[in-house]
Each structure stands twice: as structure tokens, then as C-alpha cells.
Amino acid sequence: MRRVIAQGTFDILHPGHVHYLSDAASLGDELHVIIARGENVTHKPTPILDDRQRRDMVAALDVVDEAHLGHADDIFVPIEEIDPDVIVLGYDQHHDEAGIKATLDARGIDCEVTRATPREQRHDDELLSTGRIIDRIVERRC
Numbered sequence: 001m002r003r004v005i006a007q008g009t010f011d012i013l014h015p016g017h018v019h020y021l022s023d024a025a026s027l028g029d030e031l032h033v034i035i036a037r038g039e040n041v042t043h044k045p046t047p048i049l050d051d052r053q054r055r056d057m058v059a060a061l062d063v064v065d066e067a068h069l070g071h072a073d074d075i076f077v078p079i080e081e082i083d084p085d086v087i088v089l090g091y092d093q094h095h096d097e098a099g100i101k102a103t104l105d106a107r108g109i110d111c112e113v114t115r116a117t118p119r120e121q122r123h124d125d126e127l128l129s130t131g132r133i134i135d136r137i138v139e140r141r142c
């Protein structure tokens, strides 16, 4: 049984998220997704949807076996609990594969780190970014 971890904010789901999670799921037998706590999302605006709602929507996707709320202080705690064989970073995530691998090794977690592929737009108006969906909502409804 090869366990895979994917992670992210997943605020307002779109096909890019589904692509990432399907890509991650294809690398193993069981996909676990860690949902970033809103308080830890500091590199972009605070999520619109709260932690539990984002987790519940991800958990409802077919490719996902289990969605977990992230740890508030130590991102390696859920990894220790899940004990994965591979962690799949998103194609554009700022995390550094080598840095994560070094911490995993230091904490005695034997696990690969790899990166997912991007999903390209399939039609002109398709929105593959939560930020761009929010921009369109503001443009059309405010």
C-alpha cells in the first residue's frame, strides 16, 4: 500500500486542483491531502472559506481517500502520523523539494518528495486559479 500526500489551501475548488490531486493519486494507492490552516496562509490573502469547509470539499472528491486539517505549528506532525511513501508538491508551490527532504531525513521520515504537473487551460474562459475566480466575482458582482 503506497501512501501519497498532497497539500494546499484549496479555497474555492477548480479544475487545476482536481488535476493536481489526480496527478498525486496516480503515484500511489492511497491519497491523503493536508489542508493548510487559514492562519498559516501568509503568502497570499486569507482564504474566503474556513478550514473545515475547505477540508470537507476536498474530502468529497473521488480521488481523495482522506483529507486532514493541517497542524497549526508544525507541518511535519501530520506527515509523521500519515507516514507516506511520497509527498507531491504542487507545480507552482514555493516549497523547496531539497529543503523538505532534508527535514524529513532529520526527523527520520523515509519518504520521497516530487512535484506534480500543471494543468493548462482547455478553453478561453476557464479559470484555473482561486485568485482569478475571486477577481471575476468582484468584477461581475460588486
Ligand SMILES: Cc1cc2nc3c(=O)[nH]c(=O)nc-3n(C[C@H](O)[C@H](O)[C@H](O)COP(=O)(O)O)c2cc1C
Residues within 6 Å of the ligand: 007, 008, 009, 010, 034, 035, 036, 037, 038, 040, 041, 042, 069, 070, 071, 072, 074, 075, 076, 078, 087, 089, 090, 093, 094, 095, 100
Ligand atoms: C509537506 C507539506 C506539509 C504541510 N503541512 C501543513 C500543515 O500541517 N498545516 C498547515 O497549515 N500548512 C501545511 N503546509 C503548507 C500549506 O499546505 C501550503 O503549502 C501553503 O500554505 C501554500 O499553499 P498554496 O500552494 O495553496 O498556495 C504544508 C506544506 C507542505 C509542503
Ligand SMILES: Nc1ncnc2c1ncn2[C@@H]1O[C@H](COP(=O)(O)OP(=O)(O)OP(=O)(O)O)[C@@H](O)[C@H]1O
Residues within 6 Å of the ligand: 007, 008, 009, 010, 011, 015, 016, 017, 019, 020, 044, 089, 090, 091, 092, 093, 116, 117, 118, 119, 120, 128, 129, 130, 131, 132
Ligand atoms: N492549474 C493548475 N494546475 C495544476 N495544479 C494546480 C493548478 N492550480 C492550482 N494547482 C495546485 O493546487 C494546489 C493548491 O493550490 P491553491 O489552493 O494555492 O490554488 P490556486 O488556485 O493556485 O490559488 P491562488 O490563485 O489563490 O494562488 C497547489 O499545489 C497548486 O499547485
